[in-house]
Amino acid sequence: MGDFHNSEADLDRFRFRLGFAAVFVLLAFALLLGRFVWLQVIQHDFYRTRAEDNRIALIPVVPNRGVITDRNGVVLAHNYSAFTLEITPSQAGKLDETIDALAEVVDIQPKDRKRFKRLLDEAKNFESIPIRTRLSDDEVARFAAQRYRFPGVEIKARLFRQYPLGHVASHAIGYIGRITDRDLKWIEESEQQANYKGTDHIGKTGLEQHYEFELHGETGYEQVEIDAGGRALRSLKRIPPVPGNNLQLTLDAKLQEITEKAFGDRKGALVAIDPTTGGILALVSTPTFDPNLFIDGISPENWKELNEHPDKPMINRTINGAYPPGSTFKPFMALAALETGKRTAGQAIADPGYFTFGNHTFRDDKKGGHGMVDMYKSIVHSCDTYYYMLANDMGIDNIAKFMGSLGLGQRTGIDIGKDDSGESKGVLPSPEWKRQRFKRPEQQKWYAGETISIGIGQGYNAYTPIQLAQATATLANNGVMFRPHLVRHIVDTKSGEKRPIEPKPIRDLGWKRQNLDVIHRAMLGVNKEGTGARAFAGAPYQAAGKTGTAQVFSLKGAQYKESAVRKHLRDHALFIAYAPVEAPKIALAVLVENGGFGAQSAAPIARMVMDYYLLGKLPGGAAAEDADAVEDDNEE
Numbered sequence: 001m002g003d004f005h006n007s008e009a010d011l012d013r014f015r016f017r018l019g020f021a022a023v024f025v026l027l028a029f030a031l032l033l034g035r036f037v038w039l040q041v042i043q044h045d046f047y048r049t050r051a052e053d054n055r056i057a058l059i060p061v062v063p064n065r066g067v068i069t070d071r072n073g074v075v076l077a078h079n080y081s082a083f084t085l086e087i088t089p090s091q092a093g094k095l096d097e098t099i100d101a102l103a104e105v106v107d108i109q110p111k112d113r114k115r116f117k118r119l120l121d122e123a124k125n126f127e128s129i130p131i132r133t134r135l136s137d138d139e140v141a142r143f144a145a146q147r148y149r150f151p152g153v154e155i156k157a158r159l160f161r162q163y164p165l166g167h168v169a170s171h172a173i174g175y176i177g178r179i180t181d182r183d184l185k186w187i188e189e190s191e192q193q194a195n196y197k198g199t200d201h202i203g204k205t206g207l208e209q210h211y212e213f214e215l216h217g218e219t220g221y222e223q224v225e226i227d228a229g230g231r232a233l234r235s236l237k238r239i240p241p242v243p244g245n246n247l248q249l250t251l252d253a254k255l256q257e258i259t260e261k262a263f264g265d266r267k268g269a270l271v272a273i274d275p276t277t278g279g280i281l282a283l284v285s286t287p288t289f290d291p292n293l294f295i296d297g298i299s300p301e302n303w304k305e306l307n308e309h310p311d312k313p314m315i316n317r318t319i320n321g322a323y324p325p326g327s328t329f330k331p332f333m334a335l336a337a338l339e340t341g342k343r344t345a346g347q348a349i350a351d352p353g354y355f356t357f358g359n360h361t362f363r364d365d366k367k368g369g370h371g372m373v374d375m376y377k378s379i380v381h382s383c384d385t386y387y388y389m390l391a392n393d394m395g396i397d398n399i400a401k402f403m404g405s406l407g408l409g410q411r412t413g414i415d416i417g418k419d420d421s422g423e424s425k426g427v428l429p430s431p432e433w434k435r436q437r438f439k440r441p442e443q444q445k446w447y448a449g450e451t452i453s454i455g456i457g458q459g460y461n462a463y464t465p466i467q468l469a470q471a472t473a474t475l476a477n478n479g480v481m482f483r484p485h486l487v488r489h490i491v492d493t494k495s496g497e498k499r500p501i502e503p504k505p506i507r508d509l510g511w512k513r514q515n516l517d518v519i520h521r522a523m524l525g526v527n528k529e530g531t532g533a534r535a536f537a538g539a540p541y542q543a544a545g546k547t548g549t550a551q552v553f554s555l556k557g558a559q560y561k562e563s564a565v566r567k568h569l570r571d572h573a574l575f576i577a578y579a580p581v582e583a584p585k586i587a588l589a590v591l592v593e594n595g596g597f598g599a600q601s602a603a604p605i606a607r608m609v610m611d612y613y614l615l616g617k618l619p620g621g622a623a624a625e626d627a628d629a630v631e632d633d634n635e636e
Contacts, residue, residue: 059224060198063217064159066244068173068207070253071488076173077208079159083135085143086128089120091152098150099131105146106132106139115297119200133296134160161201161295167288169256171316172280172416172486174206175291177298186418195219204294205316205422207247207486210415214490217244246491248498250279258612258619259284262605267593269317271469271484272609275578275587277503278473278482280414281613282588283466285321287313319416322426322462323591326548326598327382328576329457331519332471333390334375336402338515342394345518348374355388355452362388362452379522379546380530384456391455396446399454400430405509406471407481408463409433414484415501426467429460458551468576469589476544476578476587478516479509520544524581532575535603541614542581545606547598548574570594575602579610586613 068077085106092098099116102108112132119129135143140155147153161176179187179202187196190213196202197219203209220241259270263286272282287309293302306314315321337343353369355362364370364384370377378386391399403409409428416422427433431446438444453459466484474481482503489498523544527536531547550572573595578587588606595601611617 059222061220061222061238061241062198062200063219063241064243065161065176065201066211066215066217066493067246068215068249069246070249070251070256072252072254073248074253075164076169076249076251076253077161077163080162081157082133082160083140083155084130084158085132085135085139086130086154086156087116088128088152088154093151095120098153102131102143102150102153105142106135108132111297111299128154128156130158133158163291165253165257166290166292168253168260169251169283170206170288170291171285171318172206172251172256172283173291174208174210174416175204175294176201176208177204177294178202178296201295206416207249209417211247211487211490215244215247217493218242243493245493247487248489248491249486250274250277250281250488251283251486252281252613255609255613256282256284259605259609260286260288262608262619263592266595266601267311267317268595268602269321269465269591270588270605270609271318271466272586272588272613273469273473273484275473275477275482275584278470278484279488279503280484280486281586282609283318283486285315285317287311289313316416316422317591317593318465319412319414319423320464321591322424322464323572323574324459324461324550325457325463325468326550326572326574327384327457328468328546328548328574328589328598329455329461330379330382330387331475331523331546331576332403332406333387333394333399333455334379334522335475335511335515335519336399337375337390337394338518339402339511340394340398342398343375343390345375348372349386349389351383351385353385355385355392357388357392357449357452360449375518376522376525379519380525382531382547387455388452391451391453392448394455396430396451396454399451400428400433403428405507406474407506408467408471410467412466412470412484414466415486423466424464426464427460427462429454433460457548465589465591468574468591469587472576472578472589473587474509475516475519476584478513479511481506481509520581523577527577531599532577532603535599535607539607539611541579541610543577543579543610544581545575545577545603547603548576549596549598550574570596573598573601575599575606577603577606577610579614586610 064079067075067079069075085102087095087098089095099108099113108131116129116131132139135155143155163170163173163175178200179196183202187193187202192213195216195218199216199219203212203215208215218241221239223237225236255272259272259282263270263284266286268284268286270282270284271280273280289306293299298306334343338345349372351364351369351371351373353364353367362384365382369385370381370383373381373383373386375386377383409426411423411425414423429450434446435444450459454461470481470484483506485501485503487501489500491498523546524542526532526547527539527543527545532545536543536545571594573592575590575598576588578584586609588609590602590606592601592605608619612619
């Protein structure tokens with residue numbers, strides 16, 4: 001009986017274990033089946049997409065950058081094809097050994113290795129990365145003969161940016177350079193990340209930066225099947241890129257080149273504008289630079305030379321330099337007096353050669369004065385005393401209000417650089433400006449004596465050449481102001497359609513015609529019998545102008561003698577002009593740093609510019625000879 005009882009118990013235990021095992025197996029299979037259903041049915045689309053992503057890679061295809069031409073079709077920036085030596089990391093084996101071997105065949109500098117390593121960190125394993133750009137024909141031939149030694153290394157044709165005129169208009173056109181972290185931040189803020197996949201370069205300054213998204217185009221993509229090691233097997237699909245749009249400028253490249261040569265080795269700036277549209281005809285800042293140096297990353301030697309040069313060639317003086325306008329300020333002061341009723345054209349003053357205010361004497365350039373001076377004579381012969389008195393009578397608030405309406409002391413919004421971040425505001429002096437400018441209460445107070453020197457364009461006055469050119473163009477256009485701009489049309493590269501940058505007036509200042517006629521007549525007189533007469537002698541067109549000289553440092557009552565002053569402390573020479581007077585086609589402002597008298601240094605440059613633009617006359621004739629003329633004691 002005992003043996004039988006034990007057998008039953010063992011059998012029960014066996015059945016229990018068998019049942020438990022069966023349940024466990026069933027549960028396990030149920031879990032496996034559930035997981036199978038989850039993966040193969042419910043999550044099918046998700047994992048299929050991931051599998052496809054692992055099998056297929058999207059390689060960006062960078063678009064051709066848009067071309068920049070002047071108003072006559074002269075190419076200022078374009079692309080050219082050149083051979084590049086590239087390495088595909090997944091196919092090349094040991095990269096350091098490969099590069100060392102390549103260096104025995106083609107010239108590979110340390111900077112090339114450094115750039116390659118940086119690009120390697122940013123690229124995918126199956127993408128080819130340039131180790132050398134712009135190979136010579138000899139280097140291409142040498143590599144081709146030993147191609148078998150270098151798996152994963154090949155020669156490709158790529159497009160590179162080029163500025164065929166070199167330094168001409170470099171500050172206006174700007175340049176492109178390799179994308180930095182700051183550029184990436186800007187791209188992200190502009191929500192353009194997807195469109196810049198694979199792009200190495202971006203506009204850094206000038207038009208290249210301001211119109212970056214127009215010039216860049218739309219990035220294309222190529223679908224490539226890859227293996228588990230990241231090696232490309234075959235191309236599946238290609239979406240071609242859309243080339244960037246082209247820019248046609250208002251700028252005249254020949255006029256620009258002539259103007260730059262006219263400056264020679266002198267520092268300065270010139271802005272020439274079509275007063276009826278605001279289109280810029282020439283935008284010159286000297287010295288210039290070659291933008292081609294920056295395309296692949298400027299060398300330390302070249303950067304040091306540009307950055308440490310005493311004449312600062314990288315500064316765009318037309319929009320970044322702020323200078324006292326000197327006597328070029330006087331026509332605007334005269335117009336302000338007429339418009340506010342502070343003077344009439346025939347009202348005259350007796351000029352003894354100085355004006356006394358309080359305990360200070362403000363002296364005129366002409367010893368003994370100009371005698372009886374009305375508004376016409378005050379402009380033609382540039383009488384300081386007349387404007388000392390006028391500034392005192394008008395007061396700083398009236399002066400600031402009128403000059404502010406002309407755009408002085410404000411950014412013009414010219415289409416250079418990133419928005420208006422690169423443009424200086426200059427200084428339009430006023431009691432409010434002084435309160436914001438200085439910290440100590442005694443510095444913040446505006447003193448009546450400070451207004452006197454404002455009247456002749458000195459004191460706190462400081463404006464950019466483009467502001468002065470815009471104000472001159474507005475005067476030439478009888479009070480109708482336009483925003484200065486460089487782009488005439490944006491040209492769609494696919495359709496050829498031209499999208500014009502419509503010239504829309506900023507404002508009409510509503511000046512009285514009789515008041516304008518007084519100023520036009522006086523500025524015409526400057527170039528016929530006044531301080532600009534020698535520079536414009538024999539001109540077959542009628543040009544209105546005004547010379548100016550701005551002090552770099554205070555003479556403290558002493559007489560100015562150029563030969564006795566070190567060059568960097570000499571006065572700046574200025575000139576504003578427009579022509580022909582009856583229907584102006586060009587208005588300009590010229591600045592020659594440390595150039596001395598405006599009639600001697602700046603006016604002859606303006607004559608050359610106008611002769612070419614209005615007559616097609618090249619320098620070398622009468623205008624070129626005038627550049628060496630020395631003015632009499634009336635010169636400004």
